[in-house]
Amino acid sequence: MVVQKFGGTSLNNQKNRVKVAEHIKKCKDDGNVPVVIVSAAGRLGDHYSTDTLLSLLKETSSRNLPREQDLMLSCGEIISACLLVYTLADKNIKASVLTGAQAGIITDGKFNNSRAIYLDPQSILQLLKQNIVPVIAGYQGISVAGEVTTLGRGGSDTSAALIASVLQAGSIEIYSDVDGVMTADPRLVKDPEVIDKLDFEDLFELSIQGARIIHPRAAEIAKNAGIPIKVKSTFSGVHKTTIHTVKTDRPIVAIVNRDNIAYVKIISSDPVSYQRALKVFSYLSKENISVDFIDIRPEAITFVVDEFMIFQVSEILSEKNIDNQISLEYSMISVVGAGMTGLPGIMSKIVETLQREEVNILQTTDSHSSISILISKDQEHKAVNALHSVFDL
Secondary structure (H helix, E strand, O other), X not given: OEEEEEOHHHOOOHHHHHHHHHHHHHHHHOOOOEEEEEOOOOOOOOOOOHHHHHHHHHHHOOOOOHHHHHHHHHHHHHHHHHHHHHHHHOOOOOEEEEOOOOOXXXXXXXXXXXXXXXXOOHHHHHHHHOOOXXXXXXXXXXXXXXXXXXXXXXXXXXXXXXXXXXXXXXEEEEEEOOOOOEOXXXXXXXXXXXXXXXXXXXXXXXXXXXXXXXXXXXXXXXXXXXXXXXXXXXXXXXXXXEEEOOOOOOOOOEEEEEOOEEEEEEEOOOHHHHHHHHOHHHHHHHOOOOOEEEEEEOOEEEEEEEHHHHHHHHHHHHHOOOOEEEEOOEEEEEEEOHHHOOOOOHHHHHHHHHHHOOOOOOXXXXXXXXXXXXXXXXXXXXXXXXXXXXXXX
């Protein structure tokens, strides 16, 4: 069994959907059993993409209605799934659409950023017994209370990994518009190298730091299940990156940029407001909102969240009467590689390189396999290219 996940750019027009159908047909012809997960088609501006649907809500009202937002956004993947099933029918491939709820994905009920906690695969297995290809709307599930909830950005990856782990699939294939995992974002760096083999540990760190490969939750599920991931191009059919338990001899594997972030600053003018501000992390945690680049000082508390969580964060802070400022003018750049653990000189090379390029470092954080810096968004291109060059990637 092979779980095939197709991203939005693979589904944004009929020509591309035909290519997707050909990959599914080839999978069957090779003697495999495909289970297909789809994202919403395209990006902002494309009909029914997640960002387009979200922008339509913003144009309609400034109110934050998490339940209705999830109902709206879940439509994008369902539309993709339906169009793909019609395309497969023209190739005489029997297929059937399942929403996340119909596929048996049960979530914790948190709107806008829920966690999948369980999968009942009976509907999927029933289709497979009839030699029907399940085409499952990713990014969504249903709570125990019967509410449709979405799994957060990259949630279709989580859907794919969860289904693969429960069905004990032989592999997960991630299809997008690039040939594999690259040493940097090709939109910023000219001709970055494709990484042929990647360890789960590096994949997980790359995903956490914002690499647009696979969602961190999906990477964790695949790692725990021991299921290899193959990253392929929908358009060239090329498969150049395999992710499994394999160690690389590179101390640094990639430079990752993350520009879809919001920088939150909470003002604490006195001890009372400071104590109130410290409770923000508890409030955000209850809503499954992850924070990064935390800096706590008596006069201010700052942190970073994903940009798409702005409205929810802003609403929470307003409800709790916490003074705040939110900016979208920053980017996070990460140098990633499990091989850097215990290796001296990495930080000094980063600082010296960026100093030479006159890039101002506003804040830093690190883990055992990454060093991340916060910079002004208008310096992102310069910083990524300089670091990519100095580490010979």
